[in-house]
Amino acid sequence: MSAARRAMSGDDRIVLMRHPIKRLAPARRDVVQARWLRHFDLVERLADIGSWRLDLATAEMEWTRQARIVFGVDPAAAMPTWDRFLNFYPFNDRMVLMQAIDRAIATGQPYEVETDIITVDGRRRRFRNVGEVDRPDGEARCLVGVCQDVTAQYEIERALERSALVDDLTGIANRAALNRFLNERFENRSTEDGLAVVLLDLDNFKRVNDTYGHQAGDQVLQRTADILARHADRIGFVARPGGDEFVLAITDRDALGRLRALLATLLTALTFPVAGAAGAIVVRATIGACVLDQGITSRSDILRRADLSLYNAKSLGKGRAMVSGDLRPILPSAD
Template sequence: MNALTTISGSFPTDEDRRLSALHALNLLDSEPEKAFDALVAIAAQRFDCPISLLSLIDRDRQWIKAKSGIEVEQTDRDIAFCDHTIRSDQPFIINDTSKDPRFAGNPFVTGDAHVRFYAGAPIHVSDADGRHAIGALCIIDDKPRSLNDVQITALTHLALIAEALISARGAAQEALSIAESAQEQSRLLRRQERVFGQAERLSKIGSWRLDLRNDEIVWSDGMYRIHEIAPEHKPDLATALDFYPPRDRAMVSTALDRTIETGEMFNVEVDFVTARGRRRRMRSSGELEIEKGKAVALVGVFQDITDTHHIERKLRESASTDEVTQIANRAEFNRVLEAELQAARAGAGLVLVLIDLDDFKTTNDTFGHLAGDDVLRAVGQRLRAPYLKDSFAARLGGDEFALLLSDPDLVATAPAVIERLLEHLKSPVQTATALLQMSGTIGSASPGPGIDTIRELMHAADVALYTAKRTRRGTAHAFTPPRPVTD
């Protein structure tokens, strides 16, 4: 036992209270959960780090609840970087571990893991004894690096989302437990209803029971609040299902039928429209109620997760968007290009357009990077012009852009569309300090014989681009496959 965990006297220490709060969550050694796995995956994408973890610091160990890029389940606490993170309310960052005397000899630094950069933000929970740091959300790289203020703030926000997920998880478990107990222990009903009502309001949760003998539905107060209808309106099954759009209604009906048929618990996320017409995102879970070996009802909980869903969606969008131009980044471009190639193999049309800005380095060197960013933003806007309907635009890096033409009309008239784009790119850009002239050079290619993969299509468009550059900057060239040699 190390100095951090030594208990002196009979009074609980801050460490005792912290461990008590951690153990009360029932998170340690729990099964993987999609929400936490998605959060660490988003963190890894957002910061372009090979490893991201959500770790919990137990008495003598670090246990990893969710991970991306690593298979380690737990480590000793005395070598855990996250153990340092929980000692402060601020993010803990090591730009180069090999140069930090506290970590230079750490086995994760000297061993195969080759950890060189670490940044973690503490994760807190609150209980009657106060606020406790139970673990950290961290990102790890095998190369030294640093974070700017915006990135540090983003990491802190991700840790806050982790706290919200943990809080919602605990509240949902408590609410489900109370809902089940309410059916079985009528003598405790009043006391449980008070606690359950508080949990419902806090967590935007309601409970429900569907009697399988007569299809009668009983809702808690929370269900009426979520549906935005008065408690005197008693719902039937058909009315309850009407709150879902058709596709989601079918999903809920299928889940109910499957649980009744197999006895397996269901857990679904669906869109939902309240009685006042407000569109929300809901999580619903339910299981069979058994009496004397026979299924008599379905019982479950219903939670409004709209806010969390929006945050997760924005994070996913942020991870796939170029920060300067607000169009797609390279990773998202690769994903979409693969999907478009799949469609092209089935007969759909596709043209890949690569664009290099002419003399962009000169613009940066002469007018500064802020002016350069204005030029990049202008290009991003021009690649979303109305005449490029349904096209997909991305910044590949530096002054390189890409455009995917998949609309049949644009594919059929690709040369004219590209010429129009060339002229559009020549329009001057007004920056804060000057009106800057600009232009771009374009190479294009389409899938065909010998051009069936991302690598092959990118190479063909690159060849066309460099042909155009050799001819004259500000022009365009379309790749032409070499003619087969004949005898």
């Protein structure tokens, strides 16, 4: 005999083996029902879930105690209505949930969706919503739903996803994030979309590393990332694919219209000295850019053209910029 069965009283074993609850004497039935309600409440609390039932004819809802708790509702308060239940969900999430519920009612198939909710006290939580239509006599009578708070798991997954797309040293996007960004731009491209890809290499970076060590080199990379991030704010996307190479993807129409002036400003901002016992080493940027046109059809194409412009700029000397299709070199601004 198992330990669990040995732990039961003889009466309990008889109840489980021979008697449905409805066949018990009223007093005994109340005891068994109360025991199982406590058990069910404990299970919901341990799993951080709550369940509810919606009468499809009257729109009346019944909530378990734990369901009210996970939504931030006072367990002693009146049952929230169906409208109040839906209002816990931000608009877009509410639409996702309602579409899933409508499909479940129409098809008889269960639904499962993840959404955000806003609790009574204003906290945003992530919920897994699972539900199914109950058809006791073949006709849809009620909808039974379960909500589980998966916020902690969701935040861990998001943090892992972010870490996979962020450069550890500088805190800006890495090569994978850049590729994703550019691929999405090309996949969702329209005639009104504008884009320029700007490649930057740091001149004298190797000399800084060789003279003052990798810690000084890391500081140069971090300073460069900070400068680019400030300039990229509201106009585009900045990434460090690796080494001393940086990419600025410009999507703002106004910024694209003044691209040459913007590149001149960047050349000035990215010129700074690194001082030490061996004297100051001036770090500069050399830049190659390419503006999206009808002849460019892919991420690799625009990057290749920007890289060719970078090569042309380097052939003219350090601290210059070139734009694909334009033979005029750009020098640092006088500011």
